[in-house]
Structures are given as structure tokens and as C-alpha cells.
Amino acid sequence: MSRIRPDLSDEPAVRLDGVSLTYERTGEVLSEIDLVLKQGSFTFLTGPSGAGKSSLLKLMYLAHAPTRGGIRLFGRQTYDLKRKQLAALRRRIGVVFQEFRLLDHLTAFENVALPLRVAGQKPDSYENEVIDLLRWVGLGERIDTPTPSLSGGEQQRVSIARALINKPELLIADEPTGNVDPEMGQKILRLFAELNKRVGTTILIATHDLDLIREFDAPVLRLSDGLLARDTALGAAT
Amino acid sequence: MSKRETPLLPVSDAREAALFFVVGALCFLAALAALTTRGTYKAAEAWGAQIEGDITVVMRDTDRRTAEQAAERVTALASVFEARVLSREEVEALLEPSLGPGGMPDGLPVPMLMVVQADTSVGDPSPSIEGVLDDLSIDGDVAGNAGYAENVRGALGVLRLVALSIVALLSATAVAVIAFATHAALLARRDIVDVLHLSGAEDRYIAGLFERRFWILALQAGLGGSVAALMVTALIVFTGSGSAGVEAQLLPRLSLDFWDIVILLVTPLMAGLAARFAARLTVLASLKDTL
Numbered sequence: 001m002s003r004i005r006p007d008l009s010d011e012p013a014v015r016l017d018g019v020s021l022t023y024e025r026t027g028e029v030l031s032e033i034d035l036v037l038k039q040g041s042f043t044f045l046t047g048p049s050g051a052g053k054s055s056l057l058k059l060m061y062l063a064h065a066p067t068r069g070g071i072r073l074f075g076r077q078t079y080d081l082k083r084k085q086l087a088a089l090r091r092r093i094g095v096v097f098q099e100f101r102l103l104d105h106l107t108a109f110e111n112v113a114l115p116l117r118v119a120g121q122k123p124d125s126y127e128n129e130v131i132d133l134l135r136w137v138g139l140g141e142r143i144d145t146p147t148p149s150l151s152g153g154e155q156q157r158v159s160i161a162r163a164l165i166n167k168p169e170l171l172i173a174d175e176p177t178g179n180v181d182p183e184m185g186q187k188i189l190r191l192f193a194e195l196n197k198r199v200g201t202t203i204l205i206a207t208h209d210l211d212l213i214r215e216f217d218a219p220v221l222r223l224s225d226g227l228l229a230r231d232t233a234l235g236a237a238t
Numbered sequence: 239m240s241k242r243e244t245p246l247l248p249v250s251d252a253r254e255a256a257l258f259f260v261v262g263a264l265c266f267l268a269a270l271a272a273l274t275t276r277g278t279y280k281a282a283e284a285w286g287a288q289i290e291g292d293i294t295v296v297m298r299d300t301d302r303r304t305a306e307q308a309a310e311r312v313t314a315l316a317s318v319f320e321a322r323v324l325s326r327e328e329v330e331a332l333l334e335p336s337l338g339p340g341g342m343p344d345g346l347p348v349p350m351l352m353v354v355q356a357d358t359s360v361g362d363p364s365p366s367i368e369g370v371l372d373d374l375s376i377d378g379d380v381a382g383n384a385g386y387a388e389n390v391r392g393a394l395g396v397l398r399l400v401a402l403s404i405v406a407l408l409s410a411t412a413v414a415v416i417a418f419a420t421h422a423a424l425l426a427r428r429d430i431v432d433v434l435h436l437s438g439a440e441d442r443y444i445a446g447l448f449e450r451r452f453w454i455l456a457l458q459a460g461l462g463g464s465v466a467a468l469m470v471t472a473l474i475v476f477t478g479s480g481s482a483g484v485e486a487q488l489l490p491r492l493s494l495d496f497w498d499i500v501i502l503l504v505t506p507l508m509a510g511l512a513a514r515f516a517a518r519l520t521v522l523a524s525l526k527d528t529l
Contacts, residue, residue: 166438
């Protein structure tokens with residue numbers, strides 16, 4: 001897999017400088033956002049519905065380009081990247097989508113394996129890895145099940161496994177526990193925390209679940225009316 | 239667990255069935271047009287050569303014996319297959335449209351006519367025939383058909399150009415239809431394309447998925463069109479081979495020889511390649527508008 005260039009250790013994983021995003025229909029949803037996510041950091045993002053959390057995440061996983069401002073990922077400015085370089089950068093990011101975005105005609109196994117398949121790997125090389133991950137998220141018996149036959153919670157777990165299979169350097173999760181029971185929610189977040197601690201994966205989780213946030217000693221960012229601020233009352237100080 | 243990878247683009251839907259039919263029909267028409275073009279070319283060649291080889295010699299104030307003598311000497315010329323003097327009945331038949339069914343009046347001075355069939359590819363025998371007439375002191379004219387044959391070739395050349403234009407137009411239509419279908423498929427599968435993009439797929443990887451899909455579809459549809467064209471041609475060749483009238487000679491000659499089979503085999507390949515090309519360009523152009 002091609003990398004754009006080696007990271008400098010003091011470069012943040014994500015850096016947003018004066019980023020604004022305006023949609024043609026709804027107007028400005030993000031205004032002059034400045035944000036730094038250090039490599040290996042674990043951060044929550046919260047805020048009311050419609051505050052622009054998903055839009056902010058989309059900018060970070062390169063689904064949208066900002067209307068104004070600059071985004072640096074792993075020390076690299078993104079606006080001048082060629083399309084091939086953007087694809088290489090995306091392979092370093094794992095995304096858990098709020099609406100799962102699973103491919104309905106594929107099985108749970110095939111959905112999880114998608115990032116590896118796209119990177120040109122053959123089934124023989126990743127089969128065990130995918131099965132292990134599916135077992136870990138509690139879907140060991142549903143490996144060959146087409147995703148429309150899975151419950152919402154199961155689909156959520158497939159989506160999480162897909163985001164993790166590539167061992168991403170940055171994991172962005174949009175409401176990753178929204179469709180699972182509290183026990184599974186905690187299990188998933190503990191996995192994220194373990195990834196963060198052991199592998200150094202930078203993690204950003206957007207969630208409404210304040211109880212869950214309180215269980216983790218992590219900084220919390222609050223997005224409200226398109227403006228971003230640190231929530232010191234809810235999260236850790238650093 | 240199955241090791242076989244499911245295609246990332248879901249298997250065909252109703253839209254693709256319609257596209258299959260359209261591409262198949264276009265290939266059928268293109269193959270028939272190409273075969274007709276070739277038939278026209280062959281007809282033009284054969285017909286032109288036949289006309290060019292027919293020479294008429296008009297001999298005035300000559301008796302039949304001298305005319306027969308001239309025919310014998312003309313037949314002996316290297317490039318001449320046959321030369322013979324027309325009988326009085328044959329001349330009357332030729333003049334019937336002008337003089338009516340009553341036959342020629344006895345006192346009418348009618349020249350002797352000699353028809354010569356020659357191989358014009360060896361050379362024009364007209365000067366040699368004129369030499370024979372001079373030797374025998376015959377007052378006569380040698381009338382070749384080279385100018386007429388040139389006109390026929392010109393007309394058939396135009397027909398050929400029209401047929402080639404039809405093939406080109408059908409090919410361009412096929413490319414446009416496939417480009418349109420690819421664009422529609424891309425819009426319909428936007429969700430899949432987005433997920434692939436966000437999973438790190440490069441544009442050429444996504445384009446490759448659509449390329450393969452439409453390559454196979456066009457290849458299969460083209461094969462169907464070619465088989466249909468083969469059946470129609472075979473029907474024409476085997477049921478129409480008995481007619482040998484003037485109309486049959488004027489029509490392009492459909493056949494099923496080696497090059498006709500090559501045309502039928504190449505048609506689906508061309509359709510497949512055109513589909514690949516159209517799909518690739520369409521997908522890459524569309525993806526450029528996304529991040």
C-alpha cells in the first residue's frame with residue numbers, strides 16, 4: 001500500500017484551520033473551525049442533532065471539501081492532493097458511518113473485507129483475519145449472512161469491523177453505539193480505547209450518549225450552531 | 239465460507255436487460271451492414287469486370303462470311319475468350335423495341351454485329367480487333383464498355399460509402415448508448431461508489447468494475463446480434479441462391495465465406511471494446527466531479 005510520505009512525529013493526525021462548510025441548500029453548517037487531534041489521541045465529539053457533527057466528520061474522512069480553510073491529515077495539506085493520493089490517504093482512515101453504508105448484495109464477511117479487497121489483497125490472505133474480527137464483534141455465526149438479513153445492531157458491528165480491518169491510523173466513528181445494546185456499546189468503546197492505547201490509533205467518536213462519554217477519561221468537543229468548543233465539564237481536561 | 243468473490247457491482251437488473259437488447263440489435267444491424275458492404279464491393283468488382291469484358295463490334299457493308307472470318311481471327315487473339323457474329327434473329331430481337339414485332343424490312347441495311355468476350359485484366363483487345371477489321375477491309379467500329387463500367391463502379395462506390403457510413407453510425411450509436419447506460423448505472427449505484435471511494439478505492443479501480451460489467455454485457459449482446467445476423471444471412475444465401483435474374487445480379491451478393499465469418503466474430507469484440515471504452519471514459523469523467 002502506498003503512503004504519501006512518512007509522518008513527522010510531532011505532526012497532528014488531524015488539523016483544521018479556519019474550516020467552514022456551506023451547503024447550497026441549507027447554508028453554512030460549520031464556521032471557522034480550528035481543531036487539532038494529536039496522533040494517538042482519543043476524543044469525543046458531541047452536540048445537538050443538526051449541529052454539524054456528521055459534516056465535520058465528513059470533512060475529516062475526505063467525503064467533502066471545505067468551503068474555506070485548510071485540512072491537514074497526517075501532516076499533509078489535503079486540498080492540493082491528487083486523486084490517487086487522496087485514495088491512499090483514505091486507506092489510512094477507518095470510518096464507522098451512522099447509517100452503516102454496507103453493501104446489501106455482499107455478506108458480512110465480504111463487507112468487512114472490502115477495504116482489503118479494494119487494496120488488491122486476495123481472500124486467502126485476509127480470510128482468517130476477517131473471521132477473527134467478526135467473531136470478536138459477536139458475529140461468528142453470521143459470517144456468510146447477507147447484510148440485509150442482519151439486525152440493526154449486527155449491521156452496526158459489521159460496519160465497525162469494516163472500519164477496523166485495515167488497522168487504520170485514524171478511526172472516525174459517527175454514533176457507533178447508536179444501534180447496539182448498552183453492553184455491546186461499552187464493548188465496542190473498550191475496543192476503541194484498547195486500539196488507541198496499544199496501537200496508537202487516533203480516535204474521534206461522535207456520540208449523543210453522555211453516559212458512555214462519562215465512562216471514559218477523554219477530552220470532549222462540543223459542536224453547537226456550527227461552532228466548536230471544548231466541553232471541560234463533561235470530558236477530561238487534556 | 240465461499241472463496242469466490244461476489245462482484246462489487248450487483249448483478250444485472252431490468253435496465254441492463256434493456257441495454258442488452260439495444261446493443262444486440264445494434265450489433266445485428268452493424269453486422270448485416272458490414273456484410274452488405276462487403277457484398278456490394280464483391281458485386282461491384284464482378285459486375286464491373288463482366289461489363290468491361292463485353293465488347294460489341296459493328297461491321298457495316300459486310301457479308302456474313304467475311305464477318306464470320308473476322309470472328310474467327312478475333313477469337314484467336316490472346317485476351318479473347320469468345321467472339322461470334324449475331325444471327326439475324328438475334329439482331330431482330332435486339333431491334334424489336336425500336337421496330338416492333340413485325341421484324342426488319344427486307345431492304346433495311348442492317349450492319350453485322352459481333353459480340354466479343356475478353357479478359358480486360360490482360361489488356362484492352364480493342365486495338366487488335368480494329369487491326370483484324372483493317373486486315374479484312376471491313377468498315378467497322380469497336381465499342382467497349384469501359385466508360386459504362388466506370389459509371390457502374392462509381393455508383394456502387396457511393397453505395398459502399400453509404401453502407402460504411404451506416405456501420406460507423408451504428409457503432410457511434412452503440413458507444414453513446416453504453417455511455418448513457420454507464421452514467422445511469424453510476425448514478426443508480428452511487429451508494430456503492432461512495433463506499434468504495436471512502437474505503438480507499440482509486441478511480442481506475444471503480445472504473446474497472448464498470449468496464450468489466452459493460453465489456454461482458456456488450457460481448458454477450460454482440461454475440462447474440464452476430465448470431466442473428468448469421469442466421470438471416472444464411473437464410474438469404476440458401477433461399478435466394480436459386481434466383482439468377484437481372485434483379486439478383488444487381489443486388490449485393492451476400493455470402494458466408496471466411497471474411498464474412500471474420501466480420502461476424504469481430505462485431506461482438508468491437509462492441510465489447512467500445513463498451514469498455516465508453517464505460518471507462520464515463521466513469522472517470524463522472525468521478526472527477528467528486529472529491
